[in-house]
Amino acid sequence: MANSIIFVSGKGGVGKTMISTNVSTALARTGKRVLLLDADFGLANANIMLGVKSDYSLADVLEGTVEINKAISKTKEGLRILCGGSGLSNLVGLDQEARFRIIRLVEPLEDTIDYLIIDAPAGIEENALCYAGASDEICLVLTTEPTSFMDAYATVKVLSIEKKINKIKVVVNMAESIPSGKAVFGRFQDIVCRFLPVTLELTGVIPSSKNIQQSIVNRSPMSKNNSNFKDISLLSEISHTIVNNIKTSETNNVTFFKGLLSGAA
Helix, strand or coil, rough: CCCCEEEEEECCCHHHHHHHHHCCCCCCCHHCCCEEECCEEEEECHHHHHCCCCCCCCHHHCCCCCCCCHEEEECCCEEEECCCECCHHHHHHCCCHHHHHHHHHHHHHHHHHHEEECCCCCCCHHHHHHHHHHCCEEEEEEEECHHHHHHHHHHHHHHHHHHHCCEEEEEEEEEECCCHHHHHHHHHHHHHHHHCCCCEEEEEECCCCCHHHHHHHHCCCCHCCCHHHHHHHHHHHHHHHHHHHHCCHHHHHCCCCHHHCCCCC
16 A cells, blocks of 8 residues: 655745655665656646656546556656646646546556655645645645745645645755754744644755755756765655654555545545
């Protein structure tokens, strides 16, 4: 039974895809069978971040032109990527029927993976809410910018009210330093817990880094560049913390896909 981890954010540009691709790569390097689902349908870019060319996407699978295995790319570390497609307006704002079609197509892959990592679209778009509601773990990415702060709060509020989610992990990205990032989390936690029945857990702080920015430009995850040990260890530690404390779905025997298909999300 695969464990599912979704990365969400209140707004774009906070480094959510950078973190999800690096966590996925770190897991794959330990020998785990990992599938990264780029669920930002129509605007997918996880494969670009990883420097992987995808000949086909989920759009081709939905059209029935290829089998789902042909739409899955693979990195040298063994990470499998299912790309939602980019620049395809027909994949933006999918209705419930289309989302369920995708789930039914991907569900048979669950027996072949240990971890399903979902890179969700930014904000409170319906696809993100549905997938978050069925995931074992939710990891919110925010930065120190006021707009990120407020949009992240709005995202937590919707997840709490509409999906009854009461526990969320948080990664503070692009912080001036680790202490300042922890201070940002403290302020965010105070506001969230004052008004919402949600428990927040700080998973990690990632300071602003030229090495990380360069890895994005180079389209290569940090774990491939052994010279940047400090940044690699931070991302590996975040990966370890998420996996080590995962709220496994085995407790209720409802997998990510079954949860969505049954309407549990």
